[in-house]
Amino acid sequence: MLTVIPDLLTAAQVTDVRALIDAAPWIDGNDTSGNQSALAKHNAQLPEDSDAARRGGAMVLDALAASPLFVAAALPLKVFPPLFNRYAQGDGFGAHVDTAIRIRRGSDFRIRSDLSATLFLADPNSYDGGELVIQMQFGEQRVKLPAGQMVLYPASSLHHVAPVTRGVRVASFFWIQSMIRNTEARATLLDLDTAIQSVGxxxxxxxxxxxxxxxxYHNLLRQWAEV
Structure with a gap:
């Protein structure tokens, strides 16, 4: 299941986040890679313990908490502190599956990665390539969204970032442990919630x-949720 969260950040919020992270020092993106990802990953990343990453991540977390669609789609139990990456010309990220358990460096915070999230922070007209390509049940989905929009997708899916051929792709990325572990059950609850809101x-x-x-809805949530 793939869910687009439109306008998670306003244009002004995107500008604020970009001003914060663009001025910060970046490092090799493989700083947080697993063994498989390190073979395929070519990008830059903000150090996860940097002041810019923490402040930018807090802005993203505030926006997530204020988004009814995110809450309904993810039913989040834990959210990994948002990270930030940058793909310049020639950079890309080959096919991989996200690590099942993510551990916050220097802490005991850990989550099971049920969902992956990419929040786009660059105007799609400012760069070529850089699509997030996700292998779904019924074929390949290519995602390249306006700045401020986010996509949620199963962390278990095979996916890659197409090479950037012009400009710079900037995004925030992170993972969510859902109260509903099963993807199909989570999709059913979202469909039911959406129908209730529409008819209501x-x-x-x-x-x-x-x-x-x-x-x-609440009885199914009660039956399926892990809290």
Whole structure:
């Protein structure tokens, strides 16, 4: 399941984040790579313990908390502190699957990576290539979104970043441990929640059938959730 979160950051927020991270020193992106990823990864990254990464990550986390669609789609239990990467001309990231357990360096914070997230921070017209290419059940999905928009996708999926041939691709990336471990169950809950909100907007949230459907949603959540 692939979910686009439109306008997670406003244009002004994107400008603020970019001003913060663009002025900071960058390092080799393999600083946080696993063995498999290190063979395929060619990009730059903000050090995860840098002041710019922490401050920029806090801005992203605030935006996530304020996004009903993110909460409904991810049903997050834990969110890994957002990281930031940059792909210049010739950079790319070959096919890989994200590490199952992510550990925050220098701490005991760890998550199971159920979902991966990429928040685009560069105007798509400012660079060529750089698409996030995800192998899904029904074929390949190529994602290149406007700055401020984010995509959620299963961390278990095979994916890569196409080489950048012009300009610079800048993004934030991180992982989510969901209360709902199973991808299909999570998709079912999102579909049900979306339908309830749509029908409720027409009939009113106090309609008896909406109340019943909301009860079904919460009973499924109660049955499936790990907290």
């Amino acid at each position: 907007a027409r009939l009113g949230q106090g309609d008896s059938e909406i109340v019943r459907l909301t009860g079904v």
